[in-house]
Amino acid sequence: MSTVTGTTWNCYDSATMTPREIYGRTLAEMAKTNDKIVGLTADLAKTTAIVHFADAFPDRFFNVGIAEQNLFGVAAGLAKVGLIPFASTMAVFASMRACEQVRTDIAYQNLPVKIIGTHAGISFGHAGTTHHCTEDLAIMRSIANMTVICPADGTETSLAVRACLDIPGPVYIRIGRGFEPPCYPDENYGFTIGKAIEMVPGTDITIICCGIAVLQSIQAAKTLLEQDGISVRVINMHTIKPIDKEAILKAVKETRRILTIEEHNVEGGLGDAVAGVIAESGMGCVFKKHGLNDEFATIGYAEDLYTHYGLDADGIVDQVRSLMGREYEADEDWEDE
Amino acid sequence: MPCTPEEKQRLQKIARDLRLTIIDVMAWSGGAHVGGSLSIVELLTALYFKYLNVDPEQPWWEDRDRFVLSKGHGAAGFIPVLAKRGFIPEEELKTFNHFGSPFAMHPDSNKIVGCDASTGSLGHGLSMAVGMGLGARYLKKEFKTVCLLGDGECCEGSVWEAAMALSNFKLTNVITIVDRNRLMIDGFTEDVMALEPFADKWRSFGLELIEIDGHDFDQICEALDKAWNAKEKPVIILANTVKGKGVDFMENNVVWHYASADSELCEKAKASILNS
Ligand SMILES: Cc1ncc(C[n+]2csc(CCOP(=O)(O)OP(=O)(O)O)c2C)c(N)n1
Numbered sequence: 001m002s003t004v005t006g007t008t009w010n011c012y013d014s015a016t017m018t019p020r021e022i023y024g025r026t027l028a029e030m031a032k033t034n035d036k037i038v039g040l041t042a043d044l045a046k047t048t049a050i051v052h053f054a055d056a057f058p059d060r061f062f063n064v065g066i067a068e069q070n071l072f073g074v075a076a077g078l079a080k081v082g083l084i085p086f087a088s089t090m091a092v093f094a095s096m097r098a099c100e101q102v103r104t105d106i107a108y109q110n111l112p113v114k115i116i117g118t119h120a121g122i123s124f125g126h127a128g129t130t131h132h133c134t135e136d137l138a139i140m141r142s143i144a145n146m147t148v149i150c151p152a153d154g155t156e157t158s159l160a161v162r163a164c165l166d167i168p169g170p171v172y173i174r175i176g177r178g179f180e181p182p183c184y185p186d187e188n189y190g191f192t193i194g195k196a197i198e199m200v201p202g203t204d205i206t207i208i209c210c211g212i213a214v215l216q217s218i219q220a221a222k223t224l225l226e227q228d229g230i231s232v233r234v235i236n237m238h239t240i241k242p243i244d245k246e247a248i249l250k251a252v253k254e255t256r257r258i259l260t261i262e263e264h265n266v267e268g269g270l271g272d273a274v275a276g277v278i279a280e281s282g283m284g285c286v287f288k289k290h291g292l293n294d295e296f297a298t299i300g301y302a303e304d305l306y307t308h309y310g311l312d313a314d315g316i317v318d319q320v321r322s323l324m325g326r327e328y329e330a331d332e333d334w335e336d337e
Numbered sequence: 338m339p340c341t342p343e344e345k346q347r348l349q350k351i352a353r354d355l356r357l358t359i360i361d362v363m364a365w366s367g368g369a370h371v372g373g374s375l376s377i378v379e380l381l382t383a384l385y386f387k388y389l390n391v392d393p394e395q396p397w398w399e400d401r402d403r404f405v406l407s408k409g410h411g412a413a414g415f416i417p418v419l420a421k422r423g424f425i426p427e428e429e430l431k432t433f434n435h436f437g438s439p440f441a442m443h444p445d446s447n448k449i450v451g452c453d454a455s456t457g458s459l460g461h462g463l464s465m466a467v468g469m470g471l472g473a474r475y476l477k478k479e480f481k482t483v484c485l486l487g488d489g490e491c492c493e494g495s496v497w498e499a500a501m502a503l504s505n506f507k508l509t510n511v512i513t514i515v516d517r518n519r520l521m522i523d524g525f526t527e528d529v530m531a532l533e534p535f536a537d538k539w540r541s542f543g544l545e546l547i548e549i550d551g552h553d554f555d556q557i558c559e560a561l562d563k564a565w566n567a568k569e570k571p572v573i574i575l576a577n578t579v580k581g582k583g584v585d586f587m588e589n590n591v592v593w594h595y596a597s598a599d600s601e602l603c604e605k606a607k608a609s610i611l612n613s
Binding site for chain 1: 366367368409412434435436437438439440441442443444445448455456457458459460489490492493494521522523526529530
């Protein structure tokens with residue numbers, strides 16, 4: 001088993017390459033030292049950038065044609081004979097078209113299939129609703145044995161792709177269309193699956209976010225500090241499952257206000273995962289889930305949609321301001337919990 | 338004769354105008370599935386300007402013929418046809434892909450007048466067409482349902498589930514057309530996932546197969562005439578086409594599956610269309 005801790009090699013340029021490009025190259029790099037890694041796609045080799053792996057290792061790359069159910073069934077079979085399949089297609093097809101293959105063939109049998117879902121959220125907004133994917137976190141999170149990761153940028157995608165080899169079971173990694181700007185300057189920030197990262201320290205309110213919302217939240221935090229004097233903590237919850245309960249509860253205790261931001265329906269995704277942790281703890285706080293409000297997104301290029309749905313820095317600033325005015329019930333017994 | 342010389346000329350003129358509009362849509366939208374839109378121009382033209390009983394004045398008239406673009410990424414070809422046929426203002430095509438537009442890279446029946454099904458996830462259309470055919474029969478309605486698929490799309494198992502149902506239910510009121518341009522995204526169908534013997538596969542599912550040149554109006558009309566009058570077995574039209582048809586540098590070139598082009602290249606494309 002390989003481990004990512006202390007890895008320093010770089011096979012990409014995170015400033016100019018897209019997360020899916022980085023994924024493809026990282027996978028090709030990993031495969032050099034691990035001959036158990038096999039790659040699969042369903043007529044989306046170029047689109048999901050697994051083509052870099054395909055070019056380097058044609059004998060262990062399988063393109064099953066436009067057949068996503070077959071894709072994940074075949075991946076399960078490869079895993080059954082001891083291989084580690086990385087299967088990539090668009091998030092909408094991985095999570096919904098092939099949902100039962102993912103659930104029963106892969107997750108139930110607890111096979112080490114690594115699923116890379118690209119064009120997630122509304123990143124492919126101009127493709128229309130058939131290609132939007134604002135349900136995958138909820139679906140994947142509800143499947144037992146599944147680890148669910150939503151990296152913030154290309155650097156984190158590369159780290160997640162390497163780290164998921166250490167997970168014995170299935171992993172779902174959700175990435176966008178690939179034009180997301182970088183969040184991290186380098187990869188030496190201690191990425192560990194299941195451990196949230198504090199991006200900005202803060203004491204008045206905590207934003208818990210993932211994916212593209214991380215960079216936007218960092219920018220929002222800056223604006224809020226400068227303009228309103230509000231001290232915003234930003235937590236990158238890159239692993240949706242298993243979720244970092246400790247980081248959530250610490251934030252509740254220390255900031256008493258929690259705002260979750262996700263490029264996903266507010267039903268069932270990151271926000272609900274965080275809400276569950278808080279509710280079970282018995283602690284009270286101001287809480288809001290922000291994302292797509294149980295609606296199908298409209299048509300448009302991603303940047304326009306992010307603005308429209310308030311998923312950009314300005315939208316997040318508005319959300320924080322409205323939460324700062326809300327009261328929470330003081331609870332003297334918190335220290336004992 | 339299914340198609341008179343005058344009619345053929347009329348259809349050819351429409352087809353050429355549509356090709357020019359597809360290039361405009363590629364420019365306005367910032368990117369389009371241009372190859373697979375150009376390959377279906379004659380098929381869509383024959384359907385919307387000769388065969389389908391539809392009425393832009395009453396777009397949701399319940400006895401209209403239905404059309405399902407199962408290869409939804411052909412929207413850049415299909416939506417201009419709806420505009421030319423009078424369902425939507427041509428001017429609106431300029432909003433393609435942009436914020437709040439009814440038009441995206443895949444057609445949306447919630448938003449587009451005259452569009453019978455939201456498609457784009459491949460392999461769904463033929464099942465919906467089966468449902469429309471069964472419904473028409475039960476409701477004692479005469480309308481036909483036409484479903485247009487991509488050849489790469491036929492990798493999806495669901496296509497064959499629907500084919501089995503077409504034959505099982507003897508749905509002669511459903512007409513299947515496959516755009517056999519031999520390309521998908523990652524290359525030629527026969528290199529990525531071989532479909533051949535493709536015609537035999539369809540026949541063995543119990544359908545009557547008619548193979549044609551999908552850019553030849555005589556052959557298209559002859560096939561559609563037969564399909565419209567099918568009594569025994571449902572008809573599938575296997576239309577051999579060229580991806581990127583009409584633009585010399587796009588023809589048969591997988592790079593143009595989904596692409597954008599600057600104004601210079603768009604002009605070149607238009608010149609090629611006008612010359613062909
Ligand atoms: C279920 C599903 N999987 C993958 C895609 C992505 N995709 C869009 S077009 C395309 C290739 C389609 O090939 P084909 O049906 O031959 O159409 P054409 O070559 O005529 O464009 C693919 C894989 C999709 N839209 N739906």
